[in-house]
Amino acid sequence: MQNFGLPALWGGAGLRAEHYDEIIEKRPPFRWFEIILENVMGFGGGIRERFQEIRKHYRIIPHGVCLSIGSTDPLDMEYLKQVRRFLDEIKAPWTSDHLCFTMVDHTNLSELIPIPFSRESANNVIERIKIVQDVFERPFMVENVTRYVTISDREMSEAEFISTIVDRSGCGLLLDVTNAHLNSLFHGYDAREFISSLPLDRVGQMHLAGWETEDGKIVDSHDAPVPPEVWDLFSYVISKTGPSSVLVEWDNLCPNVDRLLEETQIADKLMAEIAGLEPGAPASPSSAEKPATETIRGAREELRA
Amino acid sequence: MSLADVLSATRELIFSRYEIPSALAERTTFYRERFPALTPEELEDLAKIDPARLRIYTGTVYAGERNTLRMHFPLTFALLKRAMGDDFDSMELIKDVHERYPWSHHSTKDLAERFARYIANDVPRLVERDPFLPDVARMEVLDLEIARAEDTDGEAVEPAVLGTLTVGDLLELDLVIPVATRTLRASCDVLAVRRAYFAADNEQDFVMPDYERRDTFLVGGRNAANYVRWVEVPESVLALFEELASGTAPSPVGVQLLADAFVSSDRGPDGGNQAEEELFAEFVAMLRSLLERGLLLRGYF
Numbered sequence: 200m201q202n203f204g205l206p207a208l209w210g211g212a213g214l215r216a217e218h219y220d221e222i223i224e225k226r227p228p229f230r231w232f233e234i235i236l237e238n239v240m241g242f243g244g245g246i247r248e249r250f251q252e253i254r255k256h257y258r259i260i261p262h263g264v265c266l267s268i269g270s271t272d273p274l275d276m277e278y279l280k281q282v283r284r285f286l287d288e289i290k291a292p293w294t295s296d297h298l299c300f301t302m303v304d305h306t307n308l309s310e311l312i313p314i315p316f317s318r319e320s321a322n323n324v325i326e327r328i329k330i331v332q333d334v335f336e337r338p339f340m341v342e343n344v345t346r347y348v349t350i351s352d353r354e355m356s357e358a359e360f361i362s363t364i365v366d367r368s369g370c371g372l373l374l375d376v377t378n379a380h381l382n383s384l385f386h387g388y389d390a391r392e393f394i395s396s397l398p399l400d401r402v403g404q405m406h407l408a409g410w411e412t413e414d415g416k417i418v419d420s421h422d423a424p425v426p427p428e429v430w431d432l433f434s435y436v437i438s439k440t441g442p443s444s445v446l447v448e449w450d451n452l453c454p455n456v457d458r459l460l461e462e463t464q465i466a467d468k469l470m471a472e473i474a475g476l477e478p479g480a481p482a483s484p485s486s487a488e489k490p491a492t493e494t495i496r497g498a499r500e501e502l503r504a
Numbered sequence: 505m506s507l508a509d510v511l512s513a514t515r516e517l518i519f520s521r522y523e524i525p526s527a528l529a530e531r532t533t534f535y536r537e538r539f540p541a542l543t544p545e546e547l548e549d550l551a552k553i554d555p556a557r558l559r560i561y562t563g564t565v566y567a568g569e570r571n572t573l574r575m576h577f578p579l580t581f582a583l584l585k586r587a588m589g590d591d592f593d594s595m596e597l598i599k600d601v602h603e604r605y606p607w608s609h610h611s612t613k614d615l616a617e618r619f620a621r622y623i624a625n626d627v628p629r630l631v632e633r634d635p636f637l638p639d640v641a642r643m644e645v646l647d648l649e650i651a652r653a654e655d656t657d658g659e660a661v662e663p664a665v666l667g668t669l670t671v672g673d674l675l676e677l678d679l680v681i682p683v684a685t686r687t688l689r690a691s692c693d694v695l696a697v698r699r700a701y702f703a704a705d706n707e708q709d710f711v712m713p714d715y716e717r718r719d720t721f722l723v724g725g726r727n728a729a730n731y732v733r734w735v736e737v738p739e740s741v742l743a744l745f746e747e748l749a750s751g752t753a754p755s756p757v758g759v760q761l762l763a764d765a766f767v768s769s770d771r772g773p774d775g776g777n778q779a780e781e782e783l784f785a786e787f788v789a790m791l792r793s794l795l796e797r798g799l800l801l802r803g804y805f
Contacts (some may be wrong), residue, residue, distance in 0.1 A: 237610065243684065245730035262650040265610035271508035278610065303511040307615075309572075310565045312514060315549070319507045347557045351549040373535060385557075417561065458529035 203371035204339060205293060208258065209470060209479050210463030215449070219249040222257075223457045229460060230467075230479060231258040233369055233446045236264050236294070240285040241472045246354030259289055260404070260444065262373075266296035268327050268341065269314035270303050282368060286335060295340035295404060297403045298324070298361065300390035311344045315351035316360035321367075328368035340403050342372035345378045345419040347385060357382070358396040359452045372397065375406040377431045377448075381419055391431055399440050407433055407466065408448040428440035434469055442470040509541040512624075513550060516564050519602065524555040531555070563564045570598045572612060573619050576648050579701045580623065580641045582710055587630045587637075600626070613648060615719035634717060636697055643698070643734075646686040649751070650724050650732045652686035658801030660728050663792040671784070675763060680754040680803030685725040685737045687745050688734075692717050695734060725799035733797035737790060739770030755804055763787055 214222075222229075229433035232253070239250050245377035251504075253259075263282065286294055299311040312319050324341075332339050343361060355363070365372055372398070407430075409423030425447060437443070447462040467478035514537070517524065525531045532551040539547065574581050574594065585592045604626055605618035623631075624638040631637050651673035658680050666674060688694075696713045704710040724734040737745075744765040748755040766787045778786075794800045 211534075240766065241654070242652045244651050244653065244726055246652070247655065249731060267610075269511075271511055275610070300511055301612065303515050305606075305608045306515060307610055307742075308515065308561075308565050309568050309607065309615075310561055312518070312561060315507065315510055317507070323507055347560045348553045350510065350553070351546070353545060353549060418560065418564070 200400045202443050203338065203340065203401050204479070205371075205403040205444070207442040207470075208260070209442060210466035211258075211260070211444060212459045213448050214253065214259070214390065215453055217453055218456055218459070219246075219253065222254050222444070223249060225456065226256060227456050227460050229257060229445065229463065231260055233260045233262050233448075236261045236263040236282060236285065238361050240489050241281060241298050252452060254289060259291070261286060261291050261294045262342075263294065263296035263373065264311070265301060265447055266331065267299075267301040267303075268476065269298060269320065269324055270300040271323065272302055272305060272404065274315040274327055274330055276334075277428070277503050283336075286337060288378075291337065293338035293340065293371070294335060294341055295371075297344050298341040298364070298398075299344045309342070313344060313348060316349075316357055317351055317354045321355075321360055321363045323369045324364050328364070328370050332368070332370065337473050338371055338403065341365075342373035342374070342375040342406065343378050343382075344373050345381050349386060356396075358393055364396050364397070365395060370401075371403040373400045373404045373406065374402045374436065375408075376436055377406065377408045377410070377425070380429050380432050381410065381417060384417065391435055394432070394436055395439070399436075402436075402440055402443060404444045404446070405433070406446050406448050411470065420451055421448050424454075425465075430465070433466070434473060437470050437473045441464065442474050442476065445470070509539065510546050510550070513539045513542060513546075514558075517550075517555075517558050518565060521599070524556065528552070541552065541727055554605060555804060565596055566598050566602070569602065569607065570585045570594050572615060573598065574602075576612070576616055576625040577644045578640060579621065579642055580619075580637065582701060582707050583634055583637055583640060583697075584630065585707075586710075586712070587634050607778065611646075613652075616648050624674045630704055635717065636690070638690040639688070639694045640697060643688055643690070643694055643724075646688055647691065650684045650686055650726055651730075653656050653682075653751070654684035655727070656680065656684065656801060656803070658682060658754065658803040660798065661793045661795045661800070661802050666788055666792060666795075674788075675758075675760045678756060678803075679759065679793075679800040680756055681745065681749045681751065682754055682801055683750075684724060685723060685745065685799050686751065687742055687749060688722040688724065689742065690720040693720055695720070695722065695736065723794065723799050725797060727796070727798040733799070735790070735793045735797055735799060737794075739792070740765045740769035741748065754801075756803065757800070759791065760789065766790065803804060 208231045211231035211233060212229055214234045239246060265278065297311050299312060301308055302312055328339065328341070341364065361372060364370070379393055380390050383393060407425045408421040408423050411418055411420045411422055445466045447459065447466060449459065471478040516670045525534050528551055533545055535547050535551055542550070545732050584597070601619055601622045607615045620641040625640040637683055696715055700713045700791050701710050720722055721737055723742060723745050740768060741762065744761065746798045748757055749769060767783065
C-alpha cells in the first residue's frame with residue numbers, strides 16, 4: 200500500500216478566512232484546500248456562502264482540531280455526528296485530527312497537548328479511533344503533534360506509539376514534517392531516523408509549515424515560510440513515500456495568495472523531481488522507490504533562483 | 505496507574521499559578537504531595553519535564569483564548585482598556601476569566617458566553633464606572649451567534665413592497681423570524697456606544713458618547729449581505745420576538761401579530777393619544793427597518 204491507499208493530491212494550501220475573497224475573485228490554480236472543520240462546520244452566513252463558492256471550484260479536505268482523541272473525557276458524540284454530517288455534505292474523501300488531547304476534566308485547553316507514550320494511552324486512543332471511524336465511515340488519519348514536552352516515553356518511543364496506534368486501529372498517519380523536525384530539535388534525536396521508523400505506507404497526507412523564534416524559544420506558530428531544513432526533510436520523506444497530498448500550512452501572518460501558491464508549487468516541484476512524474480500526475484507504486492539524490496537539491500535551487 | 509490522573513495533573517500544571525520547584529528532587533516531592541493518585545513512575549516522568557517547557561503551553565493556551573476573545577469582543581476590550589488605563593493586562597484578565605469560568609466545550613460560543621458572564625458578575629468596580637459593560641459584552645456574544653447561525657430558507661422582502669399593499673393585505677402578510685435572529689434587553693443605549701466605536705478611525709479616537717441610561721429593547725439579525733444589524737423596538741415587540749424566535753429553527757409570524765404587539769406597547773407620554781394614521785406609519789417604519797436588516801423574511805412553510 201502507498202499513501203494509505205488514497206490518491207495523492209500533490210501540493211495544497213490551508214483555506215483561511217482572510218483568503219476567501221481573493222480566491223473567489225482570482226481563482227488561483229491551487230489543486231486543493233484543507234479547511235479546519237471547526238471554522239466552517241455548522242456555520243451559516245458569510246462564511247458558509249463564501250466557502251460554498253470556493254467549494255464549487257476546488258477540492259476540499261477537512262482537518263479537525265477539537266476531537267481530543269487522546270483524552271479520557273468521553274468522546275463528544277454530538278460533535279462526531281455533526282462532523283459526519285459535514286463530511287457527507289462536502290463529500291470529503293477522508294479526514295484527520297491530532298494525536299493529542301485538547302480537553303480533560305471537561306476543560307478546554309484549546310491547544311494540542313501531548314499524551315503519554317504508554318500502553319494504557321495507546322489502548323485508549325485505539326478504542327476511540329475505532330468509534331470515530333465507525334461514525335465517519337471514511338479513512339481517518341491522526342497527525343503527529345509538536346511536543347515541547349514528553350509526558351512519558353518509558354514504555355515506548357513516539358514512533359512505536361504511533362506505529363502501534365496506526366497498526367491496531369487501522370487509521371492512517373498525517374505526517375507533519377515540520378513537527379517531526381521541531382521535535383527532533385526539542386528532544387535531541389535524528390528526524391530521519393524517527394521518520395524511517397514510522398509506518399510510511401500509512402502516511403496519506405503531509406503538513407509543512409514555518410515557525411517563529413521568540414527570545415530564543417521556538418514556537419510552532421505557522422507564521423513563516425517553510426525553512427530549507429524542512430524542505431530537506433520533506434525531500435527525504437518523499438524519497439521514501441512517493442508523492443502525497445501535501446499542505447503548506449499558515450495560521451498566522453498569512454501571506455497573500457500568490458506567495459501561498461508559490462510554496463505549494465515548490466512542494467509539487469520537489470515531489471515531481473523525486474518521483475520522476477509530472478506535477479499532479481497519479482503516483483505509481485514504483486515512484487516511491489526512486490532515491491532522493493542530487494536532483495532534489497537541483498530542483499530546490501532552481502526554485503529558489 | 506491511571507491515564508486520567510496523568511492528564512489531569514498535566515492540565516493543572518499548565519494552568520497553575522504556583523511556583524513549580526526548579527530542582528528535580530524538590531519537584532518530585534512537590535508533585536507527590538500535589539498528585540497523590542499518581543504512581544512513583546508517573547511522578548518521576550512528570551518531574552522530568554522542564555517546567556519552563558510546560559509554561560510554553562500556559563502561554564499559548566492563554567494567548568489563544570485572549571486572541572479569540574479580543575477578536576469577538578472588540579468593543580468590550582476597548583471599554584475595559586479605557587476603564588482600567590495602564591492597569592489593563594489582557595493576559596491577567598484571561599487567566600482570571602479562565603479560573604472563574606473554565607472553557608468547558610470546544611465551541612467559541614461557549615468561551616464567549618463565559619466571558620460575558622464574567623463581565624456581568626465578576627468586575628463590579630468596573631461595571632459601577634461603566635454600567636453598560638455587561639450589555640455591550642452580551643451584545644457581542646449575540647453578534648457572534650448571529651454571524652454564525654445557520655441560514656434560513658427564506659426570501660428577503662423588499663421594503664418598497666410595503667407601500668404597494670393595502671392595509672388589509674399588509675396585515676395578512678405571513679413572515680418568518682430567521683434562525684439568526686436574537687433579542688437583547690439592555691439598560692442603556694448600547695447602540696449609541698457601538699456606533700461611536702465603529703465611527704472612530706482607531707481605538708485611540710474612540711470617544712464615549714453621552715449615553716442615555718434607559719431600558720433599550722433590541723432585535724438583531726443578519727442582512728442580505730450577511731452583516732449583523734440591530735433594530736430598536738418597543739418592549740412589547742421585543743417580547744413577541746423573545747416568545748417566537750427559537751434560535752434553532754425559523755419561526756412563522758404574521759404582520760397582524762406584530763401590529764398587535766406594537767399597538768399594545770407603551771410609547772411614552774404621547775403614545776396613547778396618537779392618531780391612528782400616525783401610529784400605523786410608525787409601525788410601517790419599524791417593519792421596514794426589520795425587513796431591511798433581514799430580521800424578518802418571507803419564508804417557505
